[in-house]
Amino acid sequence: MTHAERSSAAIALPVDLDEAVHRCLVAGFDGATTVPDTLKRLIDRGLGGVILFTRNIRDAGQVRRLTDELRALRPDLLVAIDNEGGGIGHLVNAGAPDVPGSYALGVVDDPALTARCADALAGHLATLGITASYAPVADLQHQPRNPIVRTRSFGADPELAARHLRAWITATDIRGIASCAKHFPGHGGTITDSHHGVAIDPRPYGELLVDLEPFRAAVAAGVPMLMSAHVVFPALDANRPATLSRRILGDLLRLDLGFDGVLVSDALEMKAIADEYGEAAGARIALAAGADQVIVAVPDLAVTLACRDAVLDALHARMLAEERVWEAAGRVRRLAERYATPRREVAAWDANAGLEAARRAVRTRPLPPPVRGAHVVDLFPAPHPALNWGGEDLLTELRAIDPTATGIALNEEPAEPAAIVDAIAARSAPLVLATSDAVLHPWQTRLRDALAARRPDAVLIDTGLPEGGTLCSYGRGRVNLRAVAEVLADG
Numbered sequence: 001m002t003h004a005e006r007s008s009a010a011i012a013l014p015v016d017l018d019e020a021v022h023r024c025l026v027a028g029f030d031g032a033t034t035v036p037d038t039l040k041r042l043i044d045r046g047l048g049g050v051i052l053f054t055r056n057i058r059d060a061g062q063v064r065r066l067t068d069e070l071r072a073l074r075p076d077l078l079v080a081i082d083n084e085g086g087g088i089g090h091l092v093n094a095g096a097p098d099v100p101g102s103y104a105l106g107v108v109d110d111p112a113l114t115a116r117c118a119d120a121l122a123g124h125l126a127t128l129g130i131t132a133s134y135a136p137v138a139d140l141q142h143q144p145r146n147p148i149v150r151t152r153s154f155g156a157d158p159e160l161a162a163r164h165l166r167a168w169i170t171a172t173d174i175r176g177i178a179s180c181a182k183h184f185p186g187h188g189g190t191i192t193d194s195h196h197g198v199a200i201d202p203r204p205y206g207e208l209l210v211d212l213e214p215f216r217a218a219v220a221a222g223v224p225m226l227m228s229a230h231v232v233f234p235a236l237d238a239n240r241p242a243t244l245s246r247r248i249l250g251d252l253l254r255l256d257l258g259f260d261g262v263l264v265s266d267a268l269e270m271k272a273i274a275d276e277y278g279e280a281a282g283a284r285i286a287l288a289a290g291a292d293q294v295i296v297a298v299p300d301l302a303v304t305l306a307c308r309d310a311v312l313d314a315l316h317a318r319m320l321a322e323e324r325v326w327e328a329a330g331r332v333r334r335l336a337e338r339y340a341t342p343r344r345e346v347a348a349w350d351a352n353a354g355l356e357a358a359r360r361a362v363r364t365r366p367l368p369p370p371v372r373g374a375h376v377v378d379l380f381p382a383p384h385p386a387l388n389w390g391g392e393d394l395l396t397e398l399r400a401i402d403p404t405a406t407g408i409a410l411n412e413e414p415a416e417p418a419a420i421v422d423a424i425a426a427r428s429a430p431l432v433l434a435t436s437d438a439v440l441h442p443w444q445t446r447l448r449d450a451l452a453a454r455r456p457d458a459v460l461i462d463t464g465l466p467e468g469g470t471l472c473s474y475g476r477g478r479v480n481l482r483a484v485a486e487v488l489a490d491g
Contacts, residue, residue, distance in 0.1 A: 022042060028051050033065070035070060050080070053297070057091055081132075083096075087475060094124075098482075100354060104474040115170065119175065141155060166221045170221060176342070181214070182266070186215075250289065260331070267295045284320060375405075376398055378409040378463075382411045432488060434463050435462060435469070
């Protein structure tokens with residue numbers, strides 16, 4: 001027994017209240033084939049859910065064995081994962097369906113196609129025994145320098161986002177999978193990634209109301225979960241981020257939007273919470289403010305225990321009302337009754353929906369003539385450690401169609417950029433220059449502009465948001481890059 005476990009054991013709360021506290025926690029952990037003993041003890045005491053990451057994934061059979069083992073410990077345990085599609089996901093080694101990110105779906109603007117993509121993702125989850133998906137993103141992409149939402153959003157138009165959220169949520173629910181619209185009340189107006197620091201949205205109250213519309217649509221569609229944003233909105237609450245704000249989670253979400261499902265926090269180890277409050281205090285404050293579950297995604301279960309103990313201590317000291325914990329645990333219990341048990345039979349899904357969507361997104365822009373035997377320079381940021389599985393690049397996808405293609409893929413500035421420019425510019429092959437959100441990564445802009453100045457015949461590709469290229473894929477998922485490669489090779 002750890003020190004934290006001994007400490008909590010000394011707080012003699014009733015067994016049912018102790019279980020209610022544990023229902024309010026979602027834990028990450030290390031391991032793909034075994035369940036850590038500490039996690040088993042948490043599950044035995046009533047842990048509400050676990051969240052899986054790439055570190056827990058080897059192949060489809062292994063994931064199903066792991067989820068079966070977890071559920072054997074407690075049948076009402078929710079097993080969740082981030083599953084947005086696009087370049088963000090953790091199940092590529094388990095055969096995840098290739099679907100584009102939400103922005104490409106918004107560009108196509110075919111809600112039936114969005115539903116088919118969401119159905120594919122949800123059907124795959126069902127085969128793995130994962131029954132809660134922290135998707136879709138309901139944030140509107142407003143701020144050009146926003147570093148974290150971007151192509152994860154359906155776009156900037158609230159009505160467009162609303163109709164695609166409805167399609168996604170409905171399709172996911174039909175599969176028996178719990179969806180989760182995030183990040184309430186919106187992360188798209190910030191210039192800071194809350195994984196790395198405090199994010200602030202300075203817009204006035206009237207402008208913030210627009211961002212609520214997709215969440216209203218999600219609530220009206222019956223979304224069973226919402227996730228809070230670690231963002232400070234001075235017009236709503238100048239003192240605390242939404243995750244810790246009673247005004248935002250209570251008054252705005254519960255009273256104004258009428259949401260009575262499970263409100264889950266974004267991960268507490270994100271620096272917007274961890275550096276300003278600490279994970280343990282963050283757990284206590286979030287639950288007091290109106291969250292029903294808090295996510296502790298790091299694999300170090302000592303952090304989860306510290307968060308649990310902070311909540312137990314707060315109850316013991318009457319700093320946290322028992323009624324608030326009972327309310328939260330009751331919502332989690334109802335969620336588990338509806339979604340925790342995987343369905344026995346899983347119908348087939350449309351494996352081609354994602355590529356169809358990605359192709360239609362690229363084809364909304366004028367197309368260049370085919371470019372065979374091209375030399376590709378693919379520039380993109382390093383994968384986000386909390387989100388991306390990584391590994392996708394345009395050259396690989398193009399070579400699968402056109403083996404004569406050559407090139408390089410770079411996710412950081414080369415040591416000698418001038419030499420790279422000289423070598424590439426001297427080639428006689430057609431040149432393809434691809435960037436991904438170069439506005440956020442100046443090294444990409446410098447390299448692209450230097451090459452384009454030497455080779456004005458180059459085909460310019462944007463694989464994030466549009467930046468003036470000939471083609472834009474509106475995402476860097478494998479299926480997005482495959483669609484661009486098809487245009488380059490075949491027109």
